[in-house]
Amino acid sequence: MRGVGIALVVGLLAGAGPVEVANDGVPPGMVSFFATPACPAGWVPAEVASGRLVIAVNDPIAVGHTVGDALAPAEDRTHAHAIGGAISLPGKSISAADGNNDSGGASGSRTIAGTAGAAPSGLPFVQLTACVRSLQ
């Protein structure tokens, strides 16, 4: 199911005043990609970004919100569309009354029902280790 998720805050600073951080001084809450297979000390996997693109925002209310279901490893997500429409079939005259021979197809407007089948977006991706600077 696709949807917009809720980022559940499971860890928050408690209390007031400056908080001691690790030696590198990187601000807690920073989320970074890494060219390494694992997060360095003081960082933890950014689960919120797992299988997801990151959209930059400057809207505090949007931060941490997710849209859609996460990708599996190297998943080139596909999508489809419904297709409809109409075809107008012009009549071809004949010297006969209507009757019981039903082999002919009726003239008039006919509807189309179908699917524009699954296809990927065509966009290119690279999956990278994403980590968030933890509070230490």
Place this chain on the structure above:
Amino acid sequence: MKRVLVFALIAGCSHAHGRGGGDAGDDGDGGGTVDALSLPDVAPNASDPLPTGAISFFLATSCPSGWTSYDAAAGRAIVPSATDPTVTSGAPLARNEIRAHHHDAAIGVDLPSTSFAGIAGAANTGVAGAGHVDGAASITDGDAALPYVQLFACKKTAPPNGLSIPGGMVAFFESACPTGWLEAPAEWNGRMLVGLPNGGTPGATFGGAPLASGEARTHTHPYTGTVAIPSHGIALVSGCCAGGYASAGDRTISGTTGAGTVDLPYVQLRACVAP
């Protein structure tokens, strides 16, 4: 300075969604709320080792000391580019927006012929003519189902504090990589960055070919459908010599849609890796 930190080792709890773009202060069209608390600055007057000009994401509702909101990226993904930083593609996404895209298609149906033992012409036009007939297709707009998370983007304004930076850390820049930083691997350029899923291979590339600078990538779909042709009874037996009439029955149509662009907006930036 008050700063709200959304430190989330997050469980990605999903539920039904709207189309995004909810007003500020609401829950984002079913987008849920971030349970944020107003807290004092994490480290007032703190400094950090990131170079001036570094652009990074934060799971926080404002930028830390020494950083400012990087509005040029708002509503956009960041795509590494070694040659054309700051080039953008598409219009920014609204909050939680699920952007739809459109395809056109040319459709037609081939109607096989039948004939009657009578004479063509005169006034009964209840039967259609055989042959190819073009129609008008209507393809429902839809989204590409690409998942994303929204994170605050900030740009470093203060000087670095001289402490070491974790090796392999990636930061984005509007110009060349700072001294001591490395250009990101070339295979990252022109690609959307995805957080590594559990069990995934770091650095694996997939999907289409890398984007050209500012490219709005398109795609197509194969389509199939049916047209039901009901019968129209005629008071003649089948046979010679009134021909060229359409046969009744279901007809299949197939083809390829016109190109559509997913329109996932992005901004290109230099991706640099800490040594």
